[in-house]
Amino acid sequence: MFSLPFMQNAYLASTFIAIISGIIGVFVIARNMSFLTHTLSEIGFAGAAFGIFAGWPPLNGMLFFTIISSVIVGQLSVKADRREASISAISSLFIGLGILFLSLTDKSSSYATSILFGSIIGISRANVWQVALLSIVVLLIVAIIYRNLKFDSFDPVGARVKGLWTNTLSIIFLILLALSVSVAAQIVGSLLIFVLLTLPAASARYFAHTVSKMMLVAVILSLAGVWGGLYLGYLTNWPVSFFIATIECLFYLAALGYNRLRQG
Amino acid sequence: MTQKPLLTLDHLAVRFPDRQVFQDLNLTLDHGHFLSIVGENGAGKTTLIRTLLHQLKPSAGTVRFFPNRKAIKIGYVPQFRNLDKEYPLTIRDFISLNLSGIRLPWLSRKERHAINQVIQQTNLAAIAQRPLGMASGGEKQRAYLAQALVEKPNLLILDESTASLDNVMKYDLLELVKKINREQKLTVIFVTHDLPLAKQYADEFLLLQRQGYQTGPIANLPEDALVSAQHGGAAHV
Numbered sequence: 377m378f379s380l381p382f383m384q385n386a387y388l389a390s391t392f393i394a395i396i397s398g399i400i401g402v403f404v405i406a407r408n409m410s411f412l413t414h415t416l417s418e419i420g421f422a423g424a425a426f427g428i429f430a431g432w433p434p435l436n437g438m439l440f441f442t443i444i445s446s447v448i449v450g451q452l453s454v455k456a457d458r459r460e461a462s463i464s465a466i467s468s469l470f471i472g473l474g475i476l477f478l479s480l481t482d483k484s485s486s487y488a489t490s491i492l493f494g495s496i497i498g499i500s501r502a503n504v505w506q507v508a509l510l511s512i513v514v515l516l517i518v519a520i521i522y523r524n525l526k527f528d529s530f531d532p533v534g535a536r537v538k539g540l541w542t543n544t545l546s547i548i549f550l551i552l553l554a555l556s557v558s559v560a561a562q563i564v565g566s567l568l569i570f571v572l573l574t575l576p577a578a579s580a581r582y583f584a585h586t587v588s589k590m591m592l593v594a595v596i597l598s599l600a601g602v603w604g605g606l607y608l609g610y611l612t613n614w615p616v617s618f619f620i621a622t623i624e625c626l627f628y629l630a631a632l633g634y635n636r637l638r639q640g
Numbered sequence: 641m642t643q644k645p646l647l648t649l650d651h652l653a654v655r656f657p658d659r660q661v662f663q664d665l666n667l668t669l670d671h672g673h674f675l676s677i678v679g680e681n682g683a684g685k686t687t688l689i690r691t692l693l694h695q696l697k698p699s700a701g702t703v704r705f706f707p708n709r710k711a712i713k714i715g716y717v718p719q720f721r722n723l724d725k726e727y728p729l730t731i732r733d734f735i736s737l738n739l740s741g742i743r744l745p746w747l748s749r750k751e752r753h754a755i756n757q758v759i760q761q762t763n764l765a766a767i768a769q770r771p772l773g774m775a776s777g778g779e780k781q782r783a784y785l786a787q788a789l790v791e792k793p794n795l796l797i798l799d800e801s802t803a804s805l806d807n808v809m810k811y812d813l814l815e816l817v818k819k820i821n822r823e824q825k826l827t828v829i830f831v832t833h834d835l836p837l838a839k840q841y842a843d844e845f846l847l848l849q850r851q852g853y854q855t856g857p858i859a860n861l862p863e864d865a866l867v868s869a870q871h872g873g874a875a876h877v
């Protein structure tokens with residue numbers, strides 16, 4: 377299996393993806409941003425479609441759309457009560473745009489499927505480098521703002537009274553999330569990014585009780601998901617994202633079961 | 641020899657568009673003193689605290705810290721903080737959140753030592769590794785206190801930290817605060833509805849009323865300062 381270059385690329389890229397998804401995911405869950413993550417993945421789809429339409433690499437289209445819209449969402453939804461509604465509005469607009477751009481291109485519909493559901497065959501060595509570079513940028517920024525991000529995510533009231541720059545932090549985090557979404561979409565597709573960015577971290581909460589251990593557990597669970605998914609996809613020729621989603625769901629159910637047991 | 645106070649309020653006034661909360665407020669708080677701020681719901685206690693923290697701009701007058709605001713580190717335990725049963729972090733990790741800023745991601749040895757120290761001080765050693773969500777109301781308040789103390793503040797502000805506690809737990813918490821106040825000369829501002837508690841632990845009081853305010857040594861705090869407090873205690877939600 378590893379003698380095939382496209383499998384090597386897929387494994388390399390998915391390793392980076394799993395690491396940043398696990399780490400960013402812990403903050404997504406703590407900040408209650410699952411819904412927004414879902415929306416950003418739809419926006420990523422529109423961005424990729426736009427990229428194809430404009431003759432760019434889909435990843436660049438994704439980055440362009442998700443970063444701009446995450447900043448807009450950040451501005452729109454400082455007030456939590458307005459958040460859900462404004463996110464829904466933005467999300468419908470972007471799905472519509474994605475469909476429009478796809479229909480305007482002459483590329484076949486297989487292109488659309490690979491954006492939506494991910495594709496491991498399409499990953500070139502150049503893509504791997506791009507994914508690696510973006511992941512390293514995300515990790516570096518997280519490392520720099522880690523203490524403040526942790527405080528603001530896990531104790532927003534305390535962070536605000538301490539006078540941390542919580543609004544700036546939210547926007548930085550949204551941009552990090554946009555980057556992670558665009559990167560993760562390369563393997564699992566935009567429909568399922570959600571899976572990697574939320575489920576491992578949501579499961580980790582039940583197994584670990586410090587921020588650093590939660591990140592570790594979330595990374596392990598997402599690595600297990602993508603590696604396992606790639607392997608099973610290779611064996612069966614079924615879609616990798618199906619296996620990743622199934623594995624992560626099983627982990628989540630196991631975490632819930634474990635929690636139930638422990639609380640007796 | 642006269643030592644400079646920690647803080648003075650000089651003709652301080654705060655108003656919101658629809659309401660003058662207080663005006664012409666003058667107060668001096670000395671180092672190591674324990675001040676209790678009392679007043680009915682809506683009297684402006686939290687508003688005053690937020691003004692001290694520079695979160696609100698006074699409409700008139702000044703807040704001055706000595707030697708300056710930068711030199712005074714404030715540990716603040718806010719009035720509302722809803723952490724549910726599922727809150728995942730251990731008490732220890734929760735306390736460490738306050739060691740914020742642009743620093744290395746991992747804790748230094750000195751920082752770990754500071755955390756251990758406040759955990760001892762606030763009697764949380766036995767449960768420090770347990771998730772905060774599962775802690776009792778009193779344990780939660782001690783964890784909030786510990787989080788505020790871990791940065792070694794010069795001024796500790798507690799806003800209604802005893803409001804949700806039963807009688808035993810609130811005296812325990814105040815004993816602890818008083819001990820730290822005495823042993824480390826930590827200046828304390830304690831906001832409360834609970835007059836007996838204020839009388840027992842504070843050195844001086846500030847009573848905020850609809851019309852004006854009163855201040856002085858705690859012995860002078862009028863018994864009937866809070867009408868609502870006499871009818872079954874603080875009606876606090």
Ligand SMILES: Nc1ncnc2c1ncn2[C@@H]1O[C@H](COP(=O)(O)OP(=O)(O)OP(=O)(O)O)[C@@H](O)[C@H]1O
Pocket residue numbers: 656657659661679680681682683684685686687688719
């Ligand atoms: N941001 C604000 N904008 C407008 N009015 C405000 C604001 N914050 C507080 N107020 C008003 O100022 C008054 C004082 O409020 P504050 O929260 O300081 O009272 P408090 O003494 O802390 O009351 P409690 O005992 O209920 O905590 C209230 O009438 C409140 O409605």
Ligand SMILES: [Mg+2]
Pocket residue numbers: 685686687719799
């Ligand atoms: Mg108040």
